[in-house]
Amino acid sequence: MWWKILLFLAMSAMIIASYITPMPQQQIGESSRIFYYHIPQAWICVLAFAMSMIYSIVYLKKHDISFDDRAADAARLGLVFCLLATSTGSLFAKITWGSYWNWDPRQTSVFILLLIYGAYFALRGAIPDQQRRAALSAVYSIFAFVTVPFLVFVLPRMIPSLHPADSVVDSDMKFTMGPMVRVIFFSSLALFTVLYLWMLNLSNRVSRQVRAREDLEF
């Protein structure tokens, strides 16, 4: 329980600090504060999809259905964080570029990513047989993750974009943030990661209970 109290206090302190300290990027203005939330959400999205792929590989090796549940739970949370990152990005786009959606390379690539993982759940919903669904979803999840580094890190850098490119590091891989911004940003990254792991753990435990009930019914 102690770590939950610590998480609550630390996240609350991070939220307050993100609003009362000087803006991360003076040239962008107050809207640059969204950076403390948008980047951690995008990071969790990549982490969750990576974990979904790892659980899928383990499922294909062990044929243990609990790993299929874990893969689906991780992908579900990844999709939620991807939607959150897209929403906060859209909000930033409206304030900075004047419109919520511009079909900017970054927005287009995240839209494709949402479609890919949306299709993962459509696939899961379309196959009634449990083992077949697990096997096909596992293979799909592995192929889906192959596109993630390309869509998140490569494609947006290949085409000229309005999206700020050097929010964290510049082309020489040096931090572009001041010391205070760096502390708040990395705290936010760590706290969002702990929050995600807690949500994933809860989601896995709920899935286990649902699975146990289904097994009892059959």
Added chain:
Amino acid sequence: MDGIYVAMAVTLVVWIGLFLYLVRLDGKVKKLEEKNR
């Protein structure tokens, strides 16, 4: 400047709401796990 405080209050309310929901869900799942053990 006031807008920043409004945004901070909204973010804190969302965070507190999410935290309480997760704590409640954690408790419910724990009860269910004990019942099914």
